[in-house]
Amino acid sequence: MSYESDMLKKLVMPTKIEVEHALLKTLFKHNGVIKEFSSGQEIVDEIANEFSLNDDQRVAFLETIYRKENRIKKSILWHRLLFRAADSLAKEKLVSRPTSTFALTSRREWMLTEDGYNKALDLLNIPTAQKLLLPTKSYEVEKIIKKLNENLRPQNYDPFDKSKKTLITTKEYSIRARGFRQAVIKAYDYKCAFCGLKLQSPNSLLWEVEAAHIVPHCFKGKDDIWNGIAFCHLHHWAFDVGWFTLQDDFKITISEKANLMSANYGKFFDRDLLRPLAGNKIFLPEKEESSPHPNSLLWHRKNRFYH
Ligand SMILES: [Zn+2]
Numbered sequence: 001m002s003y004e005s006d007m008l009k010k011l012v013m014p015t016k017i018e019v020e021h022a023l024l025k026t027l028f029k030h031n032g033v034i035k036e037f038s039s040g041q042e043i044v045d046e047i048a049n050e051f052s053l054n055d056d057q058r059v060a061f062l063e064t065i066y067r068k069e070n071r072i073k074k075s076i077l078w079h080r081l082l083f084r085a086a087d088s089l090a091k092e093k094l095v096s097r098p099t100s101t102f103a104l105t106s107r108r109e110w111m112l113t114e115d116g117y118n119k120a121l122d123l124l125n126i127p128t129a130q131k132l133l134l135p136t137k138s139y140e141v142e143k144i145i146k147k148l149n150e151n152l153r154p155q156n157y158d159p160f161d162k163s164k165k166t167l168i169t170t171k172e173y174s175i176r177a178r179g180f181r182q183a184v185i186k187a188y189d190y191k192c193a194f195c196g197l198k199l200q201s202p203n204s205l206l207w208e209v210e211a212a213h214i215v216p217h218c219f220k221g222k223d224d225i226w227n228g229i230a231f232c233h234l235h236h237w238a239f240d241v242g243w244f245t246l247q248d249d250f251k252i253t254i255s256e257k258a259n260l261m262s263a264n265y266g267k268f269f270d271r272d273l274l275r276p277l278a279g280n281k282i283f284l285p286e287k288e289e290s291s292p293h294p295n296s297l298l299w300h301r302k303n304r305f306y307h
Pocket residue numbers: 192193194195196197231232233234235
């Protein structure tokens with residue numbers, strides 16, 4: 001038995017597979033990213049706490065003797081176990097290495113990949129159907145978000161993606177849909193563009209706001225920022241069914257049908273949630289180029305708005 005495995009056994013350290021699973025679960029808890037272990041003692045301690053490691057287990061170190069250079073290298077056994085587990089997850093393509101993540105987000109972090117995300121959900125017994133709403137980052141989705149934010153706003157924008165398949169539930173579709181959602185709601189600072197509502201779930205995980213397609217998905221509307229707006233659930237629905245539309249100057253036009261609606265409709269207590277906002281300009285993204293494209297809005301006025 002080698003010196004290291006001897007130590008692992010003597011100290012009753014967790015096995016590699018146990019550490020790998022703990023890492024995936026911790027990544028999920030931290031929205032898909034954790035710092036490099038060398039710069040993130042809190043994470044190192046957090047995972048050690050998961051295993052209720054005692055002081056001896058946390059600080060035990062290994063000595064590697066380099067005879068030629070006549071020196072001894074000491075490394076903490078627990079750090080080594082963590083790094084090995086992360087390295088093996090990276091080899092299995094379940095996480096991206098800090099160097100790869102850095103190229104994407106400028107932060108040296110381990111990040112879940114789509115496969116790693118699925119595995120974490122599986123370990124935690126969370127249905128994969130919840131993925132669309134969870135804010136958890138994945139390498140593939142971050143890549144889409146980066147692209148959506150970096151693309152230059154086209155003058156002659158075509159809001160249709162003619163090759164789009166509307167009835168697919170593939171992995172590729174899930175990644176694109178989540179990239180669209182996260183890029184849009186972030187651009188609008190998680191607020192409804194119509195009423196300004198900004199609301200999180202009590203555990204701070206989920207945002208109430210939704211990313212609406214202006215030309216809808218079922219009409220092959222593109223999944224990019226210029227064909228998207230962030231709306232609360234209510235105003236997303238009202239926009240989709242044509243209760244209101246937007247002019248090119250982003251001012252709200254309300255359907256004339258609203259005047260025929262019973263006085264007690266569309267209200268939250270005394271407050272009318274639709275009609276008084278006619279003529280108001282919506283809340284726009286801070287970055288002007290992320291605003292809805294007139295070509296998408298034109299389609300909505302012609303095809304969705306109920307005059
Ligand atoms: Zn709203």
